[in-house]
Every structure is written in C-alpha cells, then in structure tokens.
Amino acid sequence: MSNDTNAASGGVIAKLRAMPNDSPQKMLLFTVVLCFVCAVLVSSSHVLLRHLQEHNKELERSTNILQAAGLFKPGADAVKLFADKVTIKLVDLDTGEYVKVEDKEAAKFNQRKATKDTQLSRVLTSEEDIAGLKRRAHHAPVYLVEENGEVQTIVLPISGKGLWSTLYGFLALKGDGRTVLGITFYEQAETPGLGAKIATRKWQDKWVKKTVYDAQGKLVIEVSKKPATPATANHHIDAIAGATMTSNGVHNLVHFWLGKQGFGNFLTRFHKG
Template sequence: MSSQKESTARTLTVALLVCLVCSVFVAGAAVALKPTQVENRLLDKQRSILSIAGLAKPGMSGAQVKELFKSTITAKLVDLQTGKFSDAKDPMTFDPLKAAKDPKLSSVLPPEQDIASIKRMERYTTVYLVEKDGEIDTLIMPVRGYGLWSTLYGFIAVKGDLNTVVGMGFYQHAETPGLGGEVDNPKWKGQWPGKTLFDEDGKLAVQVVKGGVDPQSPKAVHQVDALAGATLTSKGVDHLLNFWLGQNGFGPFIANLRAGEA
C-alpha cells in the first residue's frame, strides 16, 4: 500500500515538474517573441495603408514597405471632439484602440449614436496623409465596426477633394470565409475607387447596397454592391462608414479641412 502511494506521489511530482518546466518555456517564448509580433502587426498595418492608398506594389518586402511608408506617408493626430489636428500625443506611437478602452481618453457612446457597435469612442485618433506640394493628395482614415462575428478594422482613403474614394479595406476581422470574409476579395474592394462619399449638397451618401447597384441610378456613384450571402457583414460595413464619416466621427474634421481650419 505504501509502495503504491509513493509511486503515485512520484508520478504526480514528475507531472508537476514537467508542467512547470513547459510553462516556463512557453512564457519565455511569449516574452521573447512579443517584440517580433508587435513589429509584424505594425508592418501589416503599414502595408494595408499603402495598399488602400494605391501605393503598394505586389511582392514588396517588409523593408520596402517600411521605406515606402516612411518616405510617402505622414501620420497626424486628430482631436475628434474639435475636428482639428492636435499635438497632444505622438501620432507615431499613440494607439487609438488602446485609448478607446481608457476612460480618461474615451467616452461611452449612447446606443442611438453607436451604429457601428464600437461601444466606446476615443477622443484622439491617427490619420495618414500623402502630401504633394504642401497639399493633401490622399487622406487615409481608420474605420472600425461590428460585422456578423467580429469587429472589422480597416481604412478608407480619399483624394484631396475629400470626397472621391481611392480605396477601402480591412486589415483585421474574423468574418466567415467565403461569405463576410469576402471583404478581402480584390473584386469587391475594386468597386470602391472612384466612388464619392458625399452628394452635391454635401450630405453623406456612401452606401453598401443589397441586391446590387443600379448603374442607371444617379446614386450609383455613391454605392457599392453588398457581399453575396453576407447581409449582416454588409450592413456592418455600411454602418461603420456612416458612423466614421458622419458627425460623430470624422465629419467635423473633414469640414474643417475643407474650410482650411483643421
């Protein structure tokens, strides 16, 4: 009986030691790999920004992406409450998504305003500019909102007229492959360039349309086909664009830019 107890105790001890050693290795690997993971996420975001702005080339290496981003893109901080540029934070290191979780740097959105289902709104965010001869050639704005299964994180790029779309896409989401995941399909993303966000009266008019865009409609210039079989993801994209380009998002900032008061 005593022998069985000693055998069981030794087995449990060995198992515990193995678990401890494995946990140390896993924790050590996680700590060691974290800087690489952070660097890769930053690289993916930079690649996405360049692609949406129409600047990326197929097969670019990480070094090429970094160099092109550094030489063509300017990051600037925007105060979403005032709709103006701000120097309150460093735009290169400031994390709007982290700020959205900080009560000191964000606020809770009332349900009637939260059409993108993001819950909290950060005060500051970072936009990205491509400038030529001191003027804005392309403005890239971050957007996010809930689809069917996940929050979609992406960017929309517009020309210097602050109306014509250069590109739109997402760099992170967990929508269903083959359905909502078709937001990554180049064919769908290819519908966005050339579309306009606002109508002749300056009213936000961009729209994701179920059933397909009628090319004969005067509204077609503002519209993109919804994703086939992905109604809720399509609605999510429509809602997030209307939120971020509206008065509770970048609307006041865009108005200030047009007036030369940003």
C-alpha cells in the first residue's frame, strides 16, 4: 500500500518535472501551492503572536491612560505603573452609577464589543448621535486615580467620527470633574499633517487646564476656528488649521461623552463634591 502511494507520488513529481516551466497547469499548481503555504504561515503567525498582540494592546492602552492623566514617565513600566495607580470601574451611563462588579470584571469589559452587541447597547437617535457612533453601550469603563480614598483623576474613554475615521482616545479630568488634565488619541486614520495632528503632543497640550463645565454645570468646552475671547479663553481650544472637519469631530465627540448620553450623569457627583 505504502509502496503504491510512494510510486504514485513519485509519478506525480516526475510528471511535474517533465512539464515545461511555462506550462499553464504547472504555473497554476505552483501558484495554488504558494498561496496555501503563505496562508498557513500568515494564519499560524497570527495565532501564535496573539498573546503578544494582546499584551502590546494593553501596554498601549495603559500608556495612553497614564499619559492623559499626566502620570506617564518615559522608560517606566507602564503596565506596572497602571496596575499600581489606576482603578477601573464600570459605569451605567444612563444612571451615572457604578455597576456592581468586581474590579477584575470591570477591567475585562470590552466597550467596543459591547457596542456591537444588541443586548449590551442601544441605537442612538440622530439627535443624540452627535459623535456619529450609531450605537452606545449601556456601560463604559472609567479609570480612577485615588489618593487617601479621594478621586484625584478621572480618565474617560472617548470616541467618535473624524473626517475619515473613528477617533479613539482618553480624556482625563481632575477629581473636580471639570478641569482637563489631558487628552490622548491612540487610534485614528486622519491625514498626516492635517487631521492627524490631533494625536500630537503640541495640540493635546492646548487642552490642559481647560474647563469643561461652567459653575452652573453647562458644558462649555469648545474646539473652534473662531479665535478665543477673554470670556471663552478658559474653555476654548483652537481648531487645527486645514483640518476643521477633524477638529469639529473632536468637539462633537467630547460633547457627546461629557453629555447626558455619555458620562454627564456620572460626572455630576464630582461637581457636587
């Protein structure tokens, strides 16, 4: 039996060898075999490297949260620093209350996945959907830095449509729930040199110390082409020149996530002290 098989495969190889290299059958077979080998290589490296990819994603997320909170030190172990300093909680966006789950469970919550799940999210009406998200998960994680039992920093995940892409980032507020500590964007596909400037330190630094809500709790933060006036200076960020549409996207997504559909209900507890 095995002799027959060997003879048969030997026959096939001999036949192939005998074929001229430019014969259509040989070229087709070569292409199919090459595609198969490449597909196996690509899919096995995807599976084998998944663990590393997950770790790198976590590292990037931790680094961005720490950067937004002003806690990142170059060269530091971001994952360890994050674990030491940051507590993750889940918030019910409709009530503004914490969801009663273990911190471990809150850390595992995947907001993007939940947004696609019809049980865990809902469709936004066109009036509500100022950030172009279509759906919003019922729950969202918040990242808290506490000292002596008091919240010093609140980092909120934010996302929304820019010009070409959905922008994903973090907005960090002081424990008063009003003052910006920092903003970062870790995923976006706007044009380099134009919209992609939202991911630069120079533009993000303009947000530091700005006020998002006024004393009456009105959402006042603005990203605008119009120049700031003395009355707006403490809540105005200049739009990026030549990238008004991306800048408008950032204005809208910040308003969405600080508004009633986002973390608005949650943040009022900090305003009241």
